[in-house]
Ligand code: HEC
């Protein structure tokens with residue numbers, strides 16, 4: 001653990017005690033580190049905090065953000081915790097974090113061994129099914145960090161990226177507030193038809209969209225999929241063309257992926273993609 005960017009906390013028990021402490025403090029609101037974080041110019045080259053064991057032991061986790069991150073073949077599920085259960089929310093493949101505030105990740109693996117690795121932010125941490133791991137770190141500068149599963153976890157291991165976006169606390173709070181809301185009801189006829197296509201096809205067996213009957217838990221939550229930069233865990237940019245290609249034949253893009261191809265009439269596919277585009 002020496003000299004490297006590894007900043008695991010010494011003992012899980014220690015962390016859990018601190019998380020306990022966090023929950024009581026979290027409701028008080030207020031972001032004491034906000035002022036410090038904002039002193040960083042927005043597009044400063046990314047320099048993460050590199051903490052020694054000793055510095056880490058002093059990292060105050062009392063106001064830490066707590067995220068449960070679960071690795072699946074081949075995507076990342078993120079559940080943002082809150083002392084108030086009505087404020088928890090779920091997203092996938094893209095973590096937004098407030099710069100300057102400690103973050104505590106509880107890591108799980110759903111199926112096989114994966115490894116959490118966000119270079120510049122954190123060292124590698126193996127994720128073993130049935131076990132829980134925890135890491136704590138803090139991004140002192142705003143910026144985008146690209147993470148990657150660092151363990152060979154199957155065929156599409158290389159296409160299992162995690163985008164970490166550290167932003168000023170105010171902007172993070174806006175993002176989190178939007179993520180907590182249900183999906184907006186579509187107002188345009190094309191998107192309304194797309195919602196029907198979604199709910200009547202198999203999509204809802206695997207995917208959830210809050211505010212609709214779709215409540216599948218085997219695939220990325222799509223409630224705010226349109227706000228994510230990429231789809232397929234970093235594989236493709238998120239736009240109507242790639243979404244159409246993905247839905248029609250994900251196996252061609254990510255062979256072996258746990259999503260079947262969907263052959264839809266052109267008008268249905270167009271409507272479906274229009275609907276997904278409204279899920280900001
Ligand atoms: C059998 C389960 C299953 C079904 C049915 C299914 N999907 Fe998926 N879907 C997945 C899985 C698993 C992923 C993640 C794949 C990966 O990146 O490795 C995924 C990923 C996606 C993504 C990319 C999400 C992201 O943030 O990366 C979109 C969009 C999507 N599916 C839309 C749909 C639509 C629309 C339908 C119905 C036409 C559908 N899916 C049906 C399992 C399913």
Ligand SMILES: [Cu+2]
Pocket residue numbers: 071072074113114115149150151152153157160
């Ligand atoms: Cu993996």
